[in-house]
Amino acid sequence: MSSNTPKMSAKSRIHAEVRASLAAALWFCFLAFPLMTLSIRPGNAVAFSIARIPYLFAAVFLLTVLWRFFLRRRSFKNVSKAVLESEGLPEDLRPGPKPSWVSVFMSSKYRSHMVAFLLLAVSVIPFVSSPYVVNVMVVALIYVALGLGLNVVVGVSGLLNLGYVAFYAMGAYTYALLNQYLGWGFWVCLPLGALTATLMGLLLGLPVIRLSGDYLAIVTLSFGEITRLVLTNLNITHGPRGIGNIDPPGFFGIDLNGSVKTFLVQRLNVHPDMNVNKIYIYFIILAIVVLTIICVFRLENSRLGRAWLAMREDEIACQAMGINRTRAKLTAFALGSTWAGLAGVVFASHITFINPASFSFLESIMILSIVVLGGMGSIPGVILGAVVLIILPEQLRFFSQYRMLLFGALMVLMMVFRPGGLIQSTREVYIHRGGSRKNAPVPEAAPNRGGRS
């Protein structure tokens, strides 16, 4: 890669890099000196030891070298790409945007087979794994639904919503309250929860129509906090004590943990400690996720979805193209909230106990991170983001103390090296079928290509 750069300058550049890294390590040690050398022993005695400093120095030095190496490599890549393109290489030799493996997979002729296989694999999981795995999977799928819903608002429409968890809470509390006070079942409350969240989305959308960017973020953030505080202080929701004993979804009035379980355990070799209700919830949320994927995909490639994208790209130009901005904004807000409501109802039935603490600001940030990490506006990206951010922490429990630290580091790295997310969104490719436009002017023999340099 570096064959075309002179040897001398490469060597001196390495020296410079090392010097910079040494300086960074030294500076960091200086900053962390009191923190790393002083410690309090039993009996309030202060002990001093510099034993840890060399390790710190080495670690920071190594990390800085790596960091600088990758930064440099990235900028080198960009430059070489630009140079190659400007040299006018033939189209197929140009290092253009490489299609991601997902898009290659999605456009292959085996697409339907693969999707079917994936669905089958996911459906088999609860029958061959432990109750713990099923629990984690349910939570992960809930976050996939939440992520896809927020993706409509943030990724597609470009409206930064930091209070998304409020709509999630709306769905969960709708079910919890109706179940607690009126004894209504899951299947009645599922659409009702979604509807409540949608209406709240509309309600929030109305005052923020004129806002965008930072201001919108502040208003939605406050809305999320207000919702949590209201839930904490209302009598009807039992305040911080929350609502317990929420019914699991009904299955035609059959107790799933009775004869159905006996059958599953004896004949299908399902884990004996399995709560069959969880398997049921697993399939419900799986169905919701599949439905969501279909809906979001269809929306993205529709007149409405394009209106959202246009609004994200340029609010003035989108109006000049005949898009009613108010309507586009409201539908984005309301539709995004619908999925939060659905996920909330499923969450309440899964956890069977909810309180306002489940709907803190951190939760909004978590969902937003899923969207950003996965890839704004990219459906497979959001799914992967949810899996990474929900399942990985479960697998790395011994790391749990440093979870937030790792989380932050991951985000910084992502923003620097892959700002588009794990799986970046790709645009639909259209093929000209050669139809006809009314009053189409006859294309000139030599289309007017003048002015291209």
Next chain:
Amino acid sequence: MSGQQAPAASNLAGPQSAPNPNILETRDLSMVFGGLIALNRVDLSVERDTITALIGPNGSGKTTFFNCITGIYKPTRGQVSLYPADGPKISLRGLPADKVTYMGLARTFQNIRLFNNLTVLENVLIGRHSRMKAGLLGALLRNKRTRQEELDAIDYSFELLVSYGLDHVANELAKNLPYGDQRRLEIVRALATEPKVLLLDEPAAGLNIGETAALKDLIIRVKEAEKISILLIEHDMSLVMNVSQKIFVIDYGILIAQGPPEEIKSDPKVIKAYLGEE
């Protein structure tokens, strides 16, 4: 979306017996920002099937004029009327920008405002927005009508791209296009809304001489092929003098001259506005 029929609230000034020679007219159009009079009683008209230019020194109110008639600003006073060949007069004053586009006024921007992270074709498809009907349910259910509408829109957009020589980059992101092509795409995107009048806000800004010459051909071709009228704001005098049939000159928000290019060239008031007095 709504308002498929001709708007009812129009034509209070009696029935139009002979078709108006103008397609677009402003009467008394004024725009005041605080204490600043940006536009002062501007009467401007665009004749059918012609190219009209609006010129004036920097800060004279040209872009404000565009923003007033396209609904981005609400004019303080005055009328903006559109006279379609096949229908009654439409008053555009106070309509929101998206409605104005629906009624048949499309525009481009002084600083290119493309949808950068979308493909060229998608940019044009978004231009088709106001001529399509599918709503939320249509998008979710993808019924036959929606699918057909979508296919028609794609065909229409492709044909536009073919006519104006952009089909080879249809699936490229708009931001990756060369500058001249971006300018052209903005015009094509505006054409996708099927306008009756096309408003071009300094289309030659930032183009070199060769590109400007190509733009001149493009503008004339658009007018001929699409059978529309064009209102042009431009600083490049050679372009303005070459393509337009009538020129309006504005200075400090006031219309100071109007007429065919030859007259405007030698008008002392215009020379004074541009070069100052001796």
